[in-house]
Amino acid sequence: MKAAICYEFDTPLKIEEVELAPTGAHQVRVRIEATAICHSDIHDIKGELPGPRPFVGGHESAGYVAETGDAVTSVRPGDPVVVSLLKSCGQCYYCLTGMPHLCEKMMAPPAVPLMRTKAGQPLVAKGNIGGFAEAVLVDESQVVKLPPEMPLDRACLLACGVSTGFGGVVNRAKVRALQSVVVIGAGGVGVNAIQGAAYSGADPVIAVDVLEKKLETAKAFGASHAVNAKSNDAAEQVRRLTSGRGADWVFVTVGSVAAIKQGLAMAGKRGSVVIIGLPPVKDTLTIAPLELIASERTLTGGFMGSTNLRVDIPRLVGLYRAGRLKLDELITERFPLAKINDAIASMQRGDALRNVIVF
Amino acid sequence: MKAAVCHEFGKPLSVEEVLLEPPREGEVKVRVKATAICHSDIHCIRGELGGPVPGIPGHETAGYVEETGPGVTSVRPGDPVLVTTVTSGCGQCYYCTIGLPHLCERHKPRPFHHRTVSGQPLGSMAGPVAGLAEYTVVSDRQLAVIPADFPMDRASLISCGVLTGYGAVFNRAKVQPLSSVVVVGTGGVGLNAIQAAALAGARPVIAVDILDSKLEMARAFGATQFVNSKKEADPIKAVRQMTAGRGADFVFITVGSAAAVKQGVFMSAPRGMTVIIGLVPMKDQVCFGSFDLIGGERVLTGCGGGSARLSLDVPRIIELYRAGKLMLDELITGHYPLQDVNAAIESTEKGQALRNIIMFD
Numbered sequence: 152m153k154a155a156i157c158y159e160f161d162t163p164l165k166i167e168e169v170e171l172a173p174t175g176a177h178q179v180r181v182r183i184e185a186t187a188i189c190h191s192d193i194h195d196i197k198g199e200l201p202g203p204r205p206f207v208g209g210h211e212s213a214g215y216v217a218e219t220g221d222a223v224t225s226v227r228p229g230d231p232v233v234v235s236l237l238k239s240c241g242q243c244y245y246c247l248t249g250m251p252h253l254c255e256k257m258m259a260p261p262a263v264p265l266m267r268t269k270a271g272q273p274l275v276a277k278g279n280i281g282g283f284a285e286a287v288l289v290d291e292s293q294v295v296k297l298p299p300e301m302p303l304d305r306a307c308l309l310a311c312g313v314s315t316g317f318g319g320v321v322n323r324a325k326v327r328a329l330q331s332v333v334v335i336g337a338g339g340v341g342v343n344a345i346q347g348a349a350y351s352g353a354d355p356v357i358a359v360d361v362l363e364k365k366l367e368t369a370k371a372f373g374a375s376h377a378v379n380a381k382s383n384d385a386a387e388q389v390r391r392l393t394s395g396r397g398a399d400w401v402f403v404t405v406g407s408v409a410a411i412k413q414g415l416a417m418a419g420k421r422g423s424v425v426i427i428g429l430p431p432v433k434d435t436l437t438i439a440p441l442e443l444i445a446s447e448r449t450l451t452g453g454f455m456g457s458t459n460l461r462v463d464i465p466r467l468v469g470l471y472r473a474g475r476l477k478l479d480e481l482i483t484e485r486f487p488l489a490k491i492n493d494a495i496a497s498m499q500r501g502d503a504l505r506n507v508i509v510f
Numbered sequence: 511m512k513a514a515v516c517h518e519f520g521k522p523l524s525v526e527e528v529l530l531e532p533p534r535e536g537e538v539k540v541r542v543k544a545t546a547i548c549h550s551d552i553h554c555i556r557g558e559l560g561g562p563v564p565g566i567p568g569h570e571t572a573g574y575v576e577e578t579g580p581g582v583t584s585v586r587p588g589d590p591v592l593v594t595t596v597t598s599g600c601g602q603c604y605y606c607t608i609g610l611p612h613l614c615e616r617h618k619p620r621p622f623h624h625r626t627v628s629g630q631p632l633g634s635m636a637g638p639v640a641g642l643a644e645y646t647v648v649s650d651r652q653l654a655v656i657p658a659d660f661p662m663d664r665a666s667l668i669s670c671g672v673l674t675g676y677g678a679v680f681n682r683a684k685v686q687p688l689s690s691v692v693v694v695g696t697g698g699v700g701l702n703a704i705q706a707a708a709l710a711g712a713r714p715v716i717a718v719d720i721l722d723s724k725l726e727m728a729r730a731f732g733a734t735q736f737v738n739s740k741k742e743a744d745p746i747k748a749v750r751q752m753t754a755g756r757g758a759d760f761v762f763i764t765v766g767s768a769a770a771v772k773q774g775v776f777m778s779a780p781r782g783m784t785v786i787i788g789l790v791p792m793k794d795q796v797c798f799g800s801f802d803l804i805g806g807e808r809v810l811t812g813c814g815g816g817s818a819r820l821s822l823d824v825p826r827i828i829e830l831y832r833a834g835k836l837m838l839d840e841l842i843t844g845h846y847p848l849q850d851v852n853a854a855i856e857s858t859e860k861g862q863a864l865r866n867i868i869m870f871d
Binding site for chain 1: 604605610613615682754756763768771780781786787789790791792793794795796797798799800801802803804805806807808809810811812813814817
């Protein structure tokens, strides 16, 4: 089987033969049908997020179960599944209090490397997946069974981009009808935050981006207003659209500290800024605590849309099939694994919402 | 009439004769009986929070209504009142109508009412009260009527330190029973956050300070665990060990320091909430790594004036005090006449006092 390996930061991925470890008792081997490219993959490849090399990226995947470990009960070989990085133990405080996305054991590295090169060199499988590969080995908690009619190139989007944006609004913030929402960044995560806000009945839903083209897309996903972040009075425009107060919710989907600062200026008293896009690790956010006190503004983060896979993925599938969730429109282009570097380059240029590698 | 005037940042206050204008529409003249010294006063006198100079500090005040301006219906001359920086709101704007009157949109800056004898206008420092004066004029929205037999020195404490600590716990964070709480700083505000957390059934209630003597005091107010952040090599780790390795559900930062804010965020658990209630000087900034707030979905927010609804919270606090469930007497370190105001400030600055109260005849 083949995978796209990153040996050196900021160099093209190499397509090589790799091998998976034997399937453990709680593991599932999945034959990958589709893996989307996320901006976090690009951060990984550029060396902007920490982690050892060589690695295989890709964490928005879908495919068919090929083999299951002895203790696996929720899926069987042949089942179509979404594969997510949200590994959870089911036993820790956060799993037991309904927040498996904060599982205390999620980041624990696997006992045995999941993937190796043909020569036997261990490969880090990013997100405990490594979805830029023809097959992956994951924990049972990372897969959710899909209905057979669900197209897998669209299903893979549910694993990260869609759930991060939609779930950031619906699960993390619990936005209510008629609350005002700003979404900074109308990319792959941002448009999903926008459709989550619109679905929740938020009004206005204000998209903020630097590109007019993306603001147009944002409107197609349900934004009621668009503000160009480059205009000098962007925060003032948001205030004008929110009865002079600033927004109840500001979702920052672009990985930029400047955008977070801009978001704080757009939030009203008691308003919240929810950071859901990952800024580069070297960037630091500097704020004056005084800015948060009298206004009682809140600054927080949302991780992977606070997604509870077993609950949320079937719901998102249901919404898609009912025509209430846009997925088709998220896919800009499909590429074979051999063309993965082209797919990444197009994402980096900002040309694409989501490029999907199809196997 | 006399007042304590700050003519220059960082200099001792001058106790001198001042002039006072009569109350205008919606305003009330108060004969001040007690004003407690708060650390925010000291920050202002030092020039760390800006503010008008010359000006009159003091914002934890209680006294009697002396005279009411046109249109005032909520109080009458002779009423015992506490005076706070928190507004009870216009009752008409967005925030007032959604139950957050302390964020009232029509809350305006207080006009200058006092003047020096040579006619120079005097602002109010550390809030719109000017409480270190024998008489002051404030908005009728800043008053809460108290029972006639309630001691004025205790009432003055409620108006800021108690309301801030109590309100942050009950109103802003809504601490639930059995949740874990950290209070950083066990001064006048911190002890009130601690006793409110204990009253709310939080457990553990972890007090963090740099002085063992203050941590002892925290024990008396209901703290169950203690971290001396100067002696402890890793205070964050110490807190995590006391909270099943996770960190706390709620962290209240009562000291005005950005470093404490950052430390507090790391003392909070994933999904935990850090509430800043001590005024941090504007130039004092805190720096976070990009992933610090995302990975654990930690929440950082602030609380102004205990998010108080004066007419609901003040009577509750008085009732809890009378029922022996909230301590006020123990918060008072010393009583001083106005002429000794600088001594009262100095002892507070040195960390020798929880609250020193200036008493007026």
